[in-house]
Amino acid sequence: MSTTLVIGNKNYSSWSLRPWLLLRHAGVSFDEVRLPLDTPEFRDQVGRWSPSRRVPVLHDGELAVWDSLAICEYANERWLAGEGWPADAAARAVARSAAAEMHSGFGALRAQLPMNLRRQPRGKHWDADADRDIARVQGLWRELRSRFGAGGPFLCGRFGIVDAMFAPVCVRFRGYGVECDDTARAFMDAIFALPAMQEWEAAGLAETERVGADEA
Template sequence: MATTLVIGNKNYSSWSLRPWLLLRHFGVAFDEVRLPLDTPEFHAEVGRWSPTRRVPVLRDGELTVWDSLAICEYANDRWLQGRGWPADLATRALARCAASEMHSGFAALRGQLPMNVRRQPNGYRWDADAERDIGRVQELWRGLRTRFGGQGDFLCGGFGIVDAMFAPVCVRFRGYGVRTDDTASAYMDAVFALPAMREWDAAARAETERVGADEA
C-alpha cells in the first residue's frame, strides 16, 4: 500500500517540516504531494486528502493521519520500532513534555515570527510575548542539553521526534536574527547539519511562490 505525505510549501510550512524531517531522516519511503499554500490549487486539492483541509496529512494505504505530532507518533510505531523517542523511560517522558509544549504552545513566537526559510534578518522586532516565548524555548533547550548533552548532539541525545518538533523554531531563529546562547546555537548547528534538513532547506530556497503574510 502506498504511503503519501501531503505538505505545504517547504519555505513556509512549519507543521509540514516536522513529520517530513522525521520520515526522511530515518529513511522511511513515502510519496510527497506538495500543495502550495493560499493558492487555488491548494483549496481545490486539499479536501480530498485532509478532513481538516490543512497540511500535513499522511495517507498510509486506507488510513489518514492529519496532525503533525500524530503523524510522528504513527511513524514511530509503524516504521521506527520506537526509535523516535528515547529508550529510557524518564528521558522519554521529558522529550514528550517538550514536544507537546511546542505542539500546543508558543503562540506569540509562531504568530509573529512565521517560518520562512529564505528570510534574512532585517531588523524586524517582535513584542514582549514573543520574547518570552523565545526565552522559554532556550530555557527548555538548555535544560535538556545540560542533562543529555553527553549522549549526542540533539535535545535528548540522538535525533528524534522532539527535535523534529523544534526544527522550524531553528529556522525562525536564524531568519529573524534571534540572539541565542551558546547551547542554543550549537543545537541549531546540529539541526541544520542533518542531511534531511539540508535537503528541505535547498528545496525551500528553490521555490518561487510567495505568501505575503509570512514575508514580514
C-alpha cells in the same frame, strides 16, 4: 502499501517540516504531494487528502493520519521501532512534554516570527510576549541537553521527534537573527547539518510562491 505525505510549501510550512524531517532522516520511503499554501490549488485539492483540510497529512494505504505530532507518533510505531523517543523513561517523559508544549504553545513566536527559509535578519520587531516564548524555548533546550543530551548533539542525544518538533524554530531564530545562547547555537548547527534538513532547505529556497503574511 503506498505511503504519501501531503505537505505545504517547504519555505513556509513549519507543520509540514516536522514529520517530513523525521521520516526522511529515518530513511522511510514515501511519496510527497505538495499543495502550495494560500492558492486556489490548495483550496481545491486539500479536501481530497485531509479530513481537517490542513497539511500535513500522511496516507499509509487506506489510513489517513493528520496533524504533525500524530504523524510522528504513528511513524514511531510503524517504522522507527519506538526509537523516535528516548529509551530512558524520564528522558522520554520530558521530551514528550517539550514536544507537546511546542505543539500547543508559543503563539507569539509563531505569529510574529513565521517560518521563512529565505528571510534574512533585518532587526528586531517582535514584542515582549515573543521574547518570553524565545526565552522559554531556549530554556527547554538547555534543560533537555543538560539532563539527557550526553549521547549526541540533539536535545536528548540522538535525533528524534522532539528535535523534529523544534526544527522550524531553528529556521525562525536564524531568519530573524534571534540572540541565542551557546546551547541553542549548537543545537541549531546540528539541525542544519542534517542531510534531510539540507534537502528540505534547498527545495524550499527553489520555490517561487509567496505568502504575504509570512514575508514580514
